Each structure stands twice: as structure tokens, then as C-alpha cells.
Amino acid sequence: MTDLLQPDILAALQDRAAASAHPRELVVDVLRAIQGQHGWVPDAGITLAAQILGILEIEVEEVATFYDKIYRRPVGKKVIHVCDSICCWLGGGEELMAALQNKLGIAPGETTKDGVFTLLPTCCLGACGDTPALMIGLTTYGRVTAERLDEILEKERQELR
Numbered sequence: 202m203t204d205l206l207q208p209d210i211l212a213a214l215q216d217r218a219a220a221s222a223h224p225r226e227l228v229v230d231v232l233r234a235i236q237g238q239h240g241w242v243p244d245a246g247i248t249l250a251a252q253i254l255g256i257l258e259i260e261v262e263e264v265a266t267f268y269d270k271i272y273r274r275p276v277g278k279k280v281i282h283v284c285d286s287i288c289c290w291l292g293g294g295e296e297l298m299a300a301l302q303n304k305l306g307i308a309p310g311e312t313t314k315d316g317v318f319t320l321l322p323t324c325c326l327g328a329c330g331d332t333p334a335l336m337i338g339l340t341t342y343g344r345v346t347a348e349r350l351d352e353i354l355e356k357e358r359q360e361l362r
């Protein structure tokens with residue numbers, strides 16, 4: 202199971218859990234660490250997180266499945282979260298999702314054949330003044346037109362090289 206976390210990161214998380222009065226508060230941190238190394242959180246990652254924190258696997262799972270940016274299935278190297286909430290609906294979000302599907306040749310929930318991009322709808326990204334919005338990694342892009350998509354996708358691809 203240690204292939205899910207580097208030894209130094211595992212030790213640091215164990216130390217934080219031991220020092221915490223409420224280790225359950227660290228669930229997201231542990232899951233993000235696993236995801237950061239593995240790309241997503243397999244069942245073994247749920248087990249490992251529960252062991253580190255001394256809580257039940259179901260307590261980890263309920264957090265993992267609540268947050269849509271914790272991935273319980275394999276995803277591409279970059280996950281495109283397209284806002285699917287009301288301000289973006291009004292601001293062209295549906296057209297943006299359609300343009301992405303068209304450019305990438307995938308439907309929501311799918312990954313491109315080259316394994317680079319996964320496309321997922323998400324709830325409000327907090328960029329309601331700059332609709333339509335999407336997020337890739339830690340970057341939120343607002344006022345995304347179909348024309349800007351090529352530039353954004355190329356920039357994200359470049360970061361992998």
C-alpha cells in the first residue's frame with residue numbers, strides 16, 4: 202500500500218494524525234496526498250487513509266464520494282471541471298460543455314484516448330462574475346469562449362511536456 206504514498210509523506214500524515222484531537226478532519230488532506238501520487242484514489246487508498254487516521258473506511262469513503270475533486274475512478278492527467286450551475290447556465294456554460302465535447306471527442310465522464318483530459322461537470326466554481334467558467338487542476342478559467350479553448354487546452358498540454 203505504500204506505493205500510494207511516499208514514505209516521507211506517509212510519515213508526515215501519520216504525525217499529523219497522531220497530534221490531532223480529531224484525525225477525521227484530515228481525511229481530505231490524506232486523500233489529496235494519495236491522489237497526488239497515484240492520480241486517483243483506489244479502494245486501497247480508502248483503506249490506507251482509514252489506517253492512517255484510525256477511523257472507519259466508510260468514514261473516509263463518505264468524504265471521498267462527497268467531493269467531486271477526489272477521483273474514485275481513473276482519470277486523465279488533467280481533469281476539466283466545467284461549471285454546471287445557474288450563473289454559468291445563463292452565461293453560456295452549456296455551449297462551453299458542447300464545444301469541449303466536440304473538441305476532445307468525449308462525453309462528460311470520459312477521458313481522451315491519449316489519457317490527457319477527463320471532462321466532468323461540477324457545481325459552482327465561485328467565478329460567477331466571469332461565466333462561463335471551468336477549472337483544470339488549481340487554475341480557474343473564466344469567460345471561456347469556444348475560441349479560447351484551443352489556447353487553454355494547449356497551455357495545459359504544454360505543462361505536461
Ligand code: FES
Nearest residue numbers: 284289326328329
Ligand atoms: S455558477 Fe459557474 S462559477 Fe458560479
